[in-house]
Amino acid sequence: MKIEIDLKLCEGNERCVAAAPEVFEVRDDQAHLRIENPPDSLIEKVKLAVRMCPRQAISLREK
Amino acid sequence: MEARTAANPGAKPRELSLDTIDIVSPEHYEQNGYPHAEWAYLRKHKPVFHVEHPRTDPFWAITKAADIMEISKQPRLWLNGPRLAVFVLAPGEEALPPEALPLKHLLNMDPPEHGEYRRLLSTYFTPRSVRALEPEVTRITTEVLNDLMGRTECDFVTEISARVPVAVIAEMLGVPRPDWPRMFRWTNEIIGGGDPEFQRGENPTETFAQARMEVFEYFTNMVEERRKHPTNDVTSILANAKINGAPMPTLELLSYLLVLVVAGNETTRNATTGGLLAMIENPDQFERLKADPGMIKSAVEEIARWTSPVIQFARTATQDTVVRGQKIRAGESVCLFYPSANRDEDVFDEPFKFDIGRNPNPHLAFGIGEHFCLGSNLARLELEVIFRELAKRLESAELAGPISRLRSSFVGGIKHMPIRYKLSPARN
Numbered sequence: 001m002k003i004e005i006d007l008k009l010c011e012g013n014e015r016c017v018a019a020a021p022e023v024f025e026v027r028d029d030q031a032h033l034r035i036e037n038p039p040d041s042l043i044e045k046v047k048l049a050v051r052m053c054p055r056q057a058i059s060l061r062e063k
Numbered sequence: 064m065e066a067r068t069a070a071n072p073g074a075k076p077r078e079l080s081l082d083t084i085d086i087v088s089p090e091h092y093e094q095n096g097y098p099h100a101e102w103a104y105l106r107k108h109k110p111v112f113h114v115e116h117p118r119t120d121p122f123w124a125i126t127k128a129a130d131i132m133e134i135s136k137q138p139r140l141w142l143n144g145p146r147l148a149v150f151v152l153a154p155g156e157e158a159l160p161p162e163a164l165p166l167k168h169l170l171n172m173d174p175p176e177h178g179e180y181r182r183l184l185s186t187y188f189t190p191r192s193v194r195a196l197e198p199e200v201t202r203i204t205t206e207v208l209n210d211l212m213g214r215t216e217c218d219f220v221t222e223i224s225a226r227v228p229v230a231v232i233a234e235m236l237g238v239p240r241p242d243w244p245r246m247f248r249w250t251n252e253i254i255g256g257g258d259p260e261f262q263r264g265e266n267p268t269e270t271f272a273q274a275r276m277e278v279f280e281y282f283t284n285m286v287e288e289r290r291k292h293p294t295n296d297v298t299s300i301l302a303n304a305k306i307n308g309a310p311m312p313t314l315e316l317l318s319y320l321l322v323l324v325v326a327g328n329e330t331t332r333n334a335t336t337g338g339l340l341a342m343i344e345n346p347d348q349f350e351r352l353k354a355d356p357g358m359i360k361s362a363v364e365e366i367a368r369w370t371s372p373v374i375q376f377a378r379t380a381t382q383d384t385v386v387r388g389q390k391i392r393a394g395e396s397v398c399l400f401y402p403s404a405n406r407d408e409d410v411f412d413e414p415f416k417f418d419i420g421r422n423p424n425p426h427l428a429f430g431i432g433e434h435f436c437l438g439s440n441l442a443r444l445e446l447e448v449i450f451r452e453l454a455k456r457l458e459s460a461e462l463a464g465p466i467s468r469l470r471s472s473f474v475g476g477i478k479h480m481p482i483r484y485k486l487s488p489a490r491n
Contacts, residue, residue, distance in 0.1 A: 011189060012189045018364075026190075029186065029189045029191055049131070054431050
């Protein structure tokens with residue numbers, strides 16, 4: 001799985017951090033990945049972050 | 064209508080059926096609070112439900128979280144402009160002809176225009192920006208609580224939960240302190256014009272129109288002032304902002320400010336009041352927060368989920384489409400019931416349990432997608448500070464009389480909540 005964040009859409013609302021703090025962080029009002037390849041154990045949290053991003057800025061792609 | 068509130072415990076629950084279910088009469092909300100039993104019934108039996116009501120246009124009621132998310136995330140298929148929310152006329156009130164000059168603002172704009180207006184302020188409402196306001200919010204909250212020292216009873220709404228958000232948004236807009244009470248009144252009249260307590264004109268529509276005119280007059284002067292002498296408050300930012308290279312049209316500018324005044328006010332007030340009510344009804348949860356202040360963030364999320372102060376917004380389909388198997392035609396509208404989404408059994412374990420440690424808590428109290436609440440981070444900060452201070456200082460609280468609810472099916476308001484309390488002094 002590859003996580004992509006569209007920084008043009010991101011407003012830095014930190015909802016991804018709330019959903020998956022192990023994977024996302026927000027610096028200077030923009031979301032960034034803390035780890036590029038989250039382990040399978042975090043996939044459900046990442047999917048929640050994708051769903052709950054208010055700006056639909058995060059997407060998941062099969063590698 | 065039969066009331067099933069704590070005030071009327073003898074009343075039997077009505078048998079629910081699709082023929083008689085009522086989820087839009089403002090009087091129903093005033094008397095009984097949120098119709099959670101009705102929403103639960105609809106989620107189970109008819110999650111996309113066609114509603115006809117004598118005092119509003121027909122619409123489809125959407126009660127499942129997944130459907131609300133799907134609709135909210137397609138702002139070009141589902142427009143805000145044609146119908147912002149399901150507004151219900153007062154009995155006997157006649158529908159007004161469509162306004163000759165419809166006001167456009169952040170809530171009823173659609174893409175791409177909406178994004179251009181939203182971007183003007185979005186950086187002022189990020190978590191980082193609002194965090195800078197924390198000392199100020201703390202100062203205001205402490206002051207509000209200090210005013211209650213030496214007494215044992217108060218109206219929690221007018222004396223606490225209403226005062227903090229008015230002060231905060233007024234500070235952001237640069238409204239001087241002597242004018243704060245006016246902002247409070249305008250908010251009540253614009254949101255609660257359908258309630259006899261706040262009605263000033265002949266009917267809700269007139270009350271709304273009058274309050275709106277006063278807000279416009281007030282900010283017209285302030286905008287002129289800020290154009291001559293720019294400051295760093297939000298009024299100044301908007302007064303001097305450009306849309307596509309030109310200054311924002313006056314009506315759009317005034318409407319923008321109006322939305323900030325109203326939205327920055329009423330909803331946080333009601334989340335605060337409803338939050339304390341939940342703590343009073345679930346004292347173990349308040350004790351939990353007092354014992355572990357580190358829970359404040361998840362407590363705030365749970366308060367937002369539990370209270371869901373915005374009841375509904377509507378969307379109108381631009382083309383024939385399907386929601387959960389139900390065909391919906393172009394031009395028809397859907398009504399998104401956020402409090403229902405926040406009790407959705409498919410999303411939350413034990414949705415009717417108030418649990419300040421709930422995690423994850425993917426609630427939709429602030430909406431989602433294109434129109435996701437611009438002020439959500441500010442609201443979160445205010446709730447964090449208020450409940451942090453309450454957890455520190457409120458030794459005890461109980462209801463000292465019946466609460467009174469706003470007659471509205473748009474915003475879930477508590478107008479008055481008398482409490483008996485014991486408050487300790489601020490510690491530094």
